[in-house]
Amino acid sequence: MSVDALTAVRRSLGEQLAELRGIAVDELPPALLNVFVRRIALPGGDVFLLQPRDWEQLRHEEGAAARPVPYWACLWPSGRELAAALADDPPAPGTRVVEIGAGLGLPSIVAARAGARVLTTDGHTDAVAFAAHSLALNEVEAEVAHVDWSEHGEALAARGPWDLVLAADVLYTLRNVRAALDLLPRLVAPGGEIRLADPDRAGARELLAAARATFELTSRRDGDVALHRLVPRG
Amino acid sequence: MAADAREGEIVRRLVHDLRTPLAVVAGFAELLDQRAGELTDEQRAEYVARILDGARQMDEILGRARAGA
Numbered sequence: 001m002s003v004d005a006l007t008a009v010r011r012s013l014g015e016q017l018a019e020l021r022g023i024a025v026d027e028l029p030p031a032l033l034n035v036f037v038r039r040i041a042l043p044g045g046d047v048f049l050l051q052p053r054d055w056e057q058l059r060h061e062e063g064a065a066a067r068p069v070p071y072w073a074c075l076w077p078s079g080r081e082l083a084a085a086l087a088d089d090p091p092a093p094g095t096r097v098v099e100i101g102a103g104l105g106l107p108s109i110v111a112a113r114a115g116a117r118v119l120t121t122d123g124h125t126d127a128v129a130f131a132a133h134s135l136a137l138n139e140v141e142a143e144v145a146h147v148d149w150s151e152h153g154e155a156l157a158a159r160g161p162w163d164l165v166l167a168a169d170v171l172y173t174l175r176n177v178r179a180a181l182d183l184l185p186r187l188v189a190p191g192g193e194i195r196l197a198d199p200d201r202a203g204a205r206e207l208l209a210a211a212r213a214t215f216e217l218t219s220r221r222d223g224d225v226a227l228h229r230l231v232p233r234g
Numbered sequence: 235m236a237a238d239a240r241e242g243e244i245v246r247r248l249v250h251d252l253r254t255p256l257a258v259v260a261g262f263a264e265l266l267d268q269r270a271g272e273l274t275d276e277q278r279a280e281y282v283a284r285i286l287d288g289a290r291q292m293d294e295i296l297g298r299a300r301a302g303a
Binding site for chain 2: 004005006007008009012036037039046048050133136137139
């Protein structure tokens with residue numbers, strides 16, 4: 001059996017993934033543990049992400065097992081742009097931050113690197129395990145939690161509110177838009193803000209139209225991604 | 235039985251404590267192994283320093299575990 005540098009990490013990751021899925025390690029899809037370390041150049045220094053090497057193969061294996069498409073396992077442009085915006089304008093040390101739908105967790109890592117107190121969440125347990133390992137790889141601390149909006153929304157809101165709520169490309173289903181409309185206003189503290197990155201999905205337009213009643217909205221664009229800042233009206 | 239339970243607790247804590255420096259050592263070793271041609275001298279030096287620091291942290295954790303055993 002070949003041994004590469006990531007063998008030990010793969011073992012640690014496999015244990016967490018299997019435990020969170022409630023299955024044995026050898027039942028995990030092979031593509032989930034075929035991982036590599038990716039370097040992301042950002043203002044303030046490089047960030048390193050552990051991620052599956054072959055997303056198409058992982059999607060194929062998950063599909064064959066009748067599991068959802070593993071959107072969490074890619075670094076999408078919105079996550080990258082939100083992280084870059086945070087790296088340019090980082091939260092103050094001690095800022096309470098929650099990221100929802102964090103996926104691989106890049107924006108969370110940037111916030112934690114700035115000294116914020118971060119809770120990284122995703123609805124997929126696999127994402128939670130990968131984000132935890134990437135936080136470790138970057139030597140920053142944050143809490144990670146499995147949060148499905150429909151199941152754990154109340155529990156998440158009860159843990160808040162937060163000074164800064166981060167979300168990158170989470171409004172890709174109507175169900176998510178409805179859940180976000182209900183949940184996001186309850187997560188942000190008075191005087192806090194939501195930073196939402198989105199590639200112009202219809203769901204985002206719907207959410208922003210509804211949010212204008214209770215939030216001050218400012219938006220800017222970086223390439224194909226719009227960055228929205230929502231501040232609760234006082 | 236109590237000794238077994240205590241040992242189990244220590245092992246769990248060790249796994250938890252080692253996970254951070256282990257990820258650092260393995261992750262940056264992977265980058266040096268797979269991406270050496272893309273890295274600048276400065277990046278290579280930084281990654282080696284991170285690996286050495288991670289190894290030192292693991293040595294400290296193991297030392298504390300031995301002292302407490």
